[in-house]
Amino acid sequence: MQENSEIKALLQLIDDPDEVVYETVSTKIMSLGKAIIPNLEHFSETSINTELQAKIERLIQQLHFEDLKADFIKWNDGSPDLLSGAMLVAKFVYPDVDVTAVLKDIDKLRRNIWLEMNSYLTPMEQINVVGSILYNYYKQRGIEINYNNPDGFLINKVLEKQHGNAFGNGTLLLILFGLLDVPVYAINIPQQFILGYFDSLYDVLNPVGHASEKIKFYIDPINGQMYSHKDVENYFKKIAVPPTASFFKPINNKNVIITLLTELQKCYTAEDNAFKNEQISSLINIIAA
Structure with missing residues (x-):
């Protein structure tokens, strides 16, 4: 799990009620790729806010999905066994x-x-x-x-x-x-x-x-x-x-x-x-x- 001030700040902003802020934060988190998943999981485990946990789970799922989509493209373009x-x-x-x-x-x-x-x-x-x-x-x-x-x-x-x-x-x-x-x-x-x-x-x-x-x-x-x-x-x-x-x-x-x-x-x-x-x-x- 990598940790730095930028990641900490992003995690704190996930629960921001402003939709524009949340969308900006989500886009930034997605740009970091699967490497940030351990941070998201740790942040979710240490929170008692169920709405926040749901948001994090959705982000994790989306990160996995983007990776999976790339794998499907490679599979489809190659020899699809x-x-x-x-x-x-x-x-x-x-x-x-x-x-x-x-x-x-x-x-x-x-x-x-x-x-x-x-x-x-x-x-x-x-x-x-x-x-x-x-x-x-x-x-x-x-x-x-x-x-x-x-x-x-x-x-x-x-x-x-x-x-x-x-x-x-x-x-x-x-x-x-x-x-x-x-x-x-x-x-x-x-x-x-x-x-x-x-x-x-x-x-x-x-x-x-x-x-x-x-x-x-x-x-x-x-x-x-x-x-x-x-x-x-x-x-x-x-x-x-x-x-x-x-x-x-x-x-x-x-x-x-x-x-x-x-x-x-x-x-x-x-x-x-x-x-x-x-x-x-x-x-x-x-x-x-």
Whole structure:
């Protein structure tokens, strides 16, 4: 924690009732970047003024967000891998997330699955191996989507708590399949987050085939259950939506993260969370631009 007379003066002025003064102080604090966060935290801890504490918390959150926004821009402009993107989404809620711990957990899962894989396994046998290790051995569970609980969407909490909703577990599975070179991708079936096992040779043999024919079968990330084409056809009949080709195309990493952010945003619809909702919108815009 750095300390000097300028910082002390700024901290004392945070609680100034004059909005112009507060805006000036806020702008100056933001210009100092994350280095001033320990000072803000200490000042908040030593104050009994709840309104002041709320102002400081908002400033800290904004400082973290500006840093996160810069990271999203770098991720979007580079080679946007899914694990890094999922970690950035987690940092929106948990700025101090232990990245090393998450990477270790992911690598442990990858190694244990890889040891059971071989080139003679059929696609369904590959998925059975992944499901057996993740859902049976590691006891990963699926939970209902609860917009009062953002943890179900976040890769760090999905690993830590050993449960996640369809989007949280689905992101974990997609990361693992990517690391293992298994051709499984998210697809855009309405009202679902479901994965498809794609036939990598289909385009070569059937260049004009329907998009759905490239998928051998479907995988539910809640529990690893596999579904047939007939199951999916019945689902489309149930929701009375024609199964157009766009629903069966693989979603790239950027759009998976946009989907994850869009769902996470629904956790912040209350009036007192309006600024977080707006911040997520700005992150989505960075990727969608």
